[in-house]
Structure formats: structure tokens, C-alpha cells
Amino acid sequence: MRIAILGGDGFVGWPTCLHLSAQGHEVHILDNLSRRWIDTELGVQSLTPMDSIQERSRIWKEVTGETIRFHLIDLSREYERLRQWLADHRPDAIVHFAEQRAAPYSMKSDRHKVYTVNNNVNATHNLLAAMVEAGLDAHLVHLGTMGVYGYSSVGAPIPEGYLDVQIDTPSGPRTQEILYPTRPGSVYHMTKSLDQILFQFYAQNDGLRITDLHQGIVWGTHTDQTRRHEQLINRFDYDGDYGTVLNRFLIQAAIDYPLTVHGTGGQTRAFIHIQDSVRCIELALRDAPARGDRVKIFNQMTETHRVRDLAQLVAKLTGAQVKFLPNPRKEADENDLIVKNDQFLALGLEPTTLAEGLLSEVVDVARKFAHRIDRTRVPAVSAWTRDIARRVERDPEGKALKSVS
Ligand code: USQ
Numbered sequence: 001m002r003i004a005i006l007g008g009d010g011f012v013g014w015p016t017c018l019h020l021s022a023q024g025h026e027v028h029i030l031d032n033l034s035r036r037w038i039d040t041e042l043g044v045q046s047l048t049p050m051d052s053i054q055e056r057s058r059i060w061k062e063v064t065g066e067t068i069r070f071h072l073i074d075l076s077r078e079y080e081r082l083r084q085w086l087a088d089h090r091p092d093a094i095v096h097f098a099e100q101r102a103a104p105y106s107m108k109s110d111r112h113k114v115y116t117v118n119n120n121v122n123a124t125h126n127l128l129a130a131m132v133e134a135g136l137d138a139h140l141v142h143l144g145t146m147g148v149y150g151y152s153s154v155g156a157p158i159p160e161g162y163l164d165v166q167i168d169t170p171s172g173p174r175t176q177e178i179l180y181p182t183r184p185g186s187v188y189h190m191t192k193s194l195d196q197i198l199f200q201f202y203a204q205n206d207g208l209r210i211t212d213l214h215q216g217i218v219w220g221t222h223t224d225q226t227r228r229h230e231q232l233i234n235r236f237d238y239d240g241d242y243g244t245v246l247n248r249f250l251i252q253a254a255i256d257y258p259l260t261v262h263g264t265g266g267q268t269r270a271f272i273h274i275q276d277s278v279r280c281i282e283l284a285l286r287d288a289p290a291r292g293d294r295v296k297i298f299n300q301m302t303e304t305h306r307v308r309d310l311a312q313l314v315a316k317l318t319g320a321q322v323k324f325l326p327n328p329r330k331e332a333d334e335n336d337l338i339v340k341n342d343q344f345l346a347l348g349l350e351p352t353t354l355a356e357g358l359l360s361e362v363v364d365v366a367r368k369f370a371h372r373i374d375r376t377r378v379p380a381v382s383a384w385t386r387d388i389a390r391r392v393e394r395d396p397e398g399k400a401l402k403s404v405s
Contacts (some may be wrong), residue, residue, distance in 0.1 A: 001285070002026040002089065004138075006075060006127070007097030008068075009053045010035050011235050012143065012218060012277055016095060018225035018232065019278040020285075021066045028089065029053065030082075031098065032074035034119070035235075038105070044242075044377050046235040047251060047369050048221070059231040076122035083130035086138075093285050094131075096142045098123050099191065103147070104241040104328070104382035106188035113187045120191035121198075128202040137209065139288035141281060144212045146270045146301060146339070148193045150183025151331065157338040161214065161297025185331050186384070199295045207291040211284050215277065216270030216301030216339075219246040220358060221365055223275045234274070236365065238373060240380035246271065246310055248378075250359060253318035254366035257378055263327035265308025266334030270301035273352040283347040299341045302351035317359055325398040326391055330384040 008017045008029030021027045031053065039045055051059070057068040073081050075098050099120040100106065106116040124142070131138065149158050163180045166173050179200065182193035195212070202208045221236045237243045238251040249259045272280070280300045289296045311322045327333075345351075352358065366373075379396075383389035 001092040004091040004094045013097040015223040044239040048233045048236045076119045079126045087134040093139045103186035103188045108382045132206045141211045146216045147189035151335040153335045211296045213300040220274040239377040249314040250362040251366040253320035258321040258323035259311045268337040304337045328383045
């Protein structure tokens, strides 16, 4: 297939490009390189040294003989160029990663909120409008998030996107299928909730074939392809805005930095290893909905864990200390989470779970590049509200918090 990978320079985008190219697909990356600009804005860098996208692609060609093409396009701002590109290249499938993906970055200031909404919502809508205008019947696979469901401990397993509800009507109760109600916990997660409505409309109105992947927190750094050459290495974020929880704990352990648990660490979240993430995208691409079908939604996760349990697991493995800090986010202190992921299992996904070997591999990568870490950028400082910001400022060390173990 000819596949356009929007946002193919990012953390999940790059290994996905390699994975699909290795399977013989013709891969085109469309990217505005905004993730690299945000590094510059924040004054942080990927823990792993990353080459330019052109250089990475050159190495891939050297290693495999396969070509990955790069097109510098800003989806959110260059609608005409995007439409023309789609009309000229007519991809069979489109994988859409091209959104600002960090919740803390989206909550940093009003400017960051506005940027995240403008970028993410416009990118998605421009894409949908351009697909219709170009008369393209490509299968669109979008990387969404488990965070659209929220973390409210309803008690019932979270279904894959849709919920049957009973509505009282004058002629008696009727059952209707609705999108699972969204309860985003950040401006970033809110944009992915808005994406769902855009998809619903374009599938219903124009017959676009769309799959939305509600992905959990990705951990790990290497995939089979990024291991093939040191210059194919994936980006790896450790800072308080872009680093995600388990990878941050593993990096912190590698540099003897006490593990930064927010609040009681009672937050339960869904997780997936990066290797499974790219495999799920391959599986979703093979299982396209038909024209006129509703949006197909998968829960792209393999296990759930409580944050403090992960900290304890990493501490046991590495001897790291665990520190309970005031939570910069507005989120439930404790929640349960049960998630259905039957569709990917039925398609043949064999989950990679939190095995010691893979956890150690991440610590080893972090140790190798530890000299590139600025320890002052490890704490998460983006607060969700002004009140929380004042509280965190008063007690940055979390002295008021009782240690919970
Ligand atoms: N947390 C800590 N300590 C840390 C970092 C995070 O306790 O040092 C806690 C947070 O307070 C939160 C949980 O860990 O309760 C998860 O935080 P995270 O930064 O790992 O994940 P999140 O902000 O939810 O976002 C990440 C990705 C996002 C993706 C999402 C999937 O950045 O792109 O959509 O995971 S999910 O969480 O399932 O919505």
C-alpha cells in the first residue's frame, strides 16, 4: 500500500514508518517538524541523539534498500498544499499522528492551550475536508487516546468506543448506541475528544472510512527496526512536559533521581509497549471499515497499572528511591480502570507485558545517554490551575504529603 504517515517524525510516528516500510509499504512522511521546534522552545532535548528526518531516512535506505519520502507540510495551516498533496499522491491509507500530544504542555499557559486546540483540531479537520475534496477513499487510521474516556471509576469495563444506553421514550424504553461519553482531563485530551466528533460526522456524511485508536501510555523506546542501526534510534523524552510516567521512572532510576510520583500515585492508567503500538497500527490498517460504516474504535492498550505500583516495581528492579510529590494536575487521586481490548487480541496481537528484560533495556538506554540529561528539567512544573500552581510552589518537595507505600 501507499501510506501517508502524518506526524511520522514523532515518538510513535517514526517507529511506525520503519515498521510499515519494512513490510514493503510505500511510506510517505508528512510532518511540519513541530516536535523538534517545541524541544527548542522548551530548551530540552530527546535523551537519545536524534538525526534529522532526512538523515534517518538515508540510513534506513542504506540498511534496507527501502525509501521513506519526507514532505514538509503543516496540516493545520497549509490546507491547500495538503489537499493538493492528497490529490497528487492518492495514498491507500493515511495514519494520522500529527497532533501536539503532551497534556502538561497543553496546560502550561493560555498560549499553549490555544496552540494545542488550533493545531490539533485544525489538522484533523483540514485532513477530513481535504480527503472529501480530493475524492479520496483512503482508510484513515487516527492515533487517539484512552484519556478521552476519563478516569471516573464507574466500575464497569470501558468498551471499545461505543456504549449502549437505554432511553425513556413516550412509547417505552429504547436502546441506542452512543459514543462513550468523553471526560477529558487536559486541553490536549479535550482535542482528541473533539476529533471523535469530527470523525463521526465525516464517516456519516461523506462515507469516509475511519479507524480511531484509543491508545494508552506508551513505554519503551526500541522496536525491532530502531535496533537495526544506532542512527535509527527513536526519540526519548524525560522532561516534565513530554516524558510519560513509566519511561520517566526508568530514566530517573538510571540517574539516581528519586521517582516522581504525583500525589498518592493511586492513578490507574492503561499502558502499551512501543513495539505493540506499531504492530496495532499494522493490524488496524489491515482491518479497514467499509464505506458507510460507523467509525471503528479500538482500545490500543495491553495492561493497566497504578502509578505507585509502577514506581515500586522500578524501585525494586533498580534500587531507586520513590518520592511522593504534590500533584501538578487536577485528576482523581485514586481510580480503578478496567478496559476491553478484545478486538486487537482477536486480530492476533500478542501483548508485550512489563517484563523485567524490557524494563532493564530502557534503563540501559537511559544510562548510555545519561550525560545528555539536564536534571533541572525532570520535575513536572506545568500546573493545571492557578490554585494548584500556588500549592506546588509552596510545597515543591511534597513535605505535607504523607508517604504512602
Ligand atoms: N505521573 C506521575 N509522575 C510523573 C509523570 C506522570 O505520577 O513523573 C502521573 C500523572 O499525574 C498521571 C499519570 O502519571 O496521573 C500519567 O501521566 P503521563 O504523563 O504518563 O500520561 P498522560 O499525560 O496521560 O499522556 C500520555 C501521552 C499522551 C497519551 C496518553 C495516553 O503523553 O499523548 O494520549 O498518555 S492516556 O494516559 O491513556 O490518555
